[in-house]
Amino acid sequence: MELLNKSRIEAALAARLPSYRITCTLHADGTLSAILSGPETDHFAITGIVRSHYNGADAITRLANEILREMVLSRQGMKNSRLHTPPDRPHNVRGRDR
Structure with missing residues (x-):
């Protein structure tokens, strides 16, 4: 069973x-964290990737595709959140009128 290494x-x-600048960290528990630092302030971090779920030659492509998909979903979620938050109400106040 071939586990993906950090450089690959x-x-x-x-x-x-x-x-993007990519920085990965391998953890003793067999998980992986990746920090993707993009242009200006565009950053994305993903943690808790179980390396044993990604074995063999196709694993690196599958992992990369999953991370890219998560980046897209995260950005869509942030965009939708900003669109649905009333501008005159703080983000941390839910269901309270002040």
Whole structure:
């Protein structure tokens, strides 16, 4: 069983996101964290990736695609959240009229 190593993961993600700097950390519990630092203030972090779920040659492509999909979903969620928050109400007040 071939686990993905740090350099292969970073290289594969960098190939798919050339404007991002990729930093991966392998943890003793067998998980992986990846920080993707993009242009200006565009950053994305994902933690708790179970490396044993990604074995073999196709694993790096699958992992990269899953991370990219999560980035897109996260951005859509943030955009939708901003669109649905009334501008005159603080984000941390829910259901209270002040």
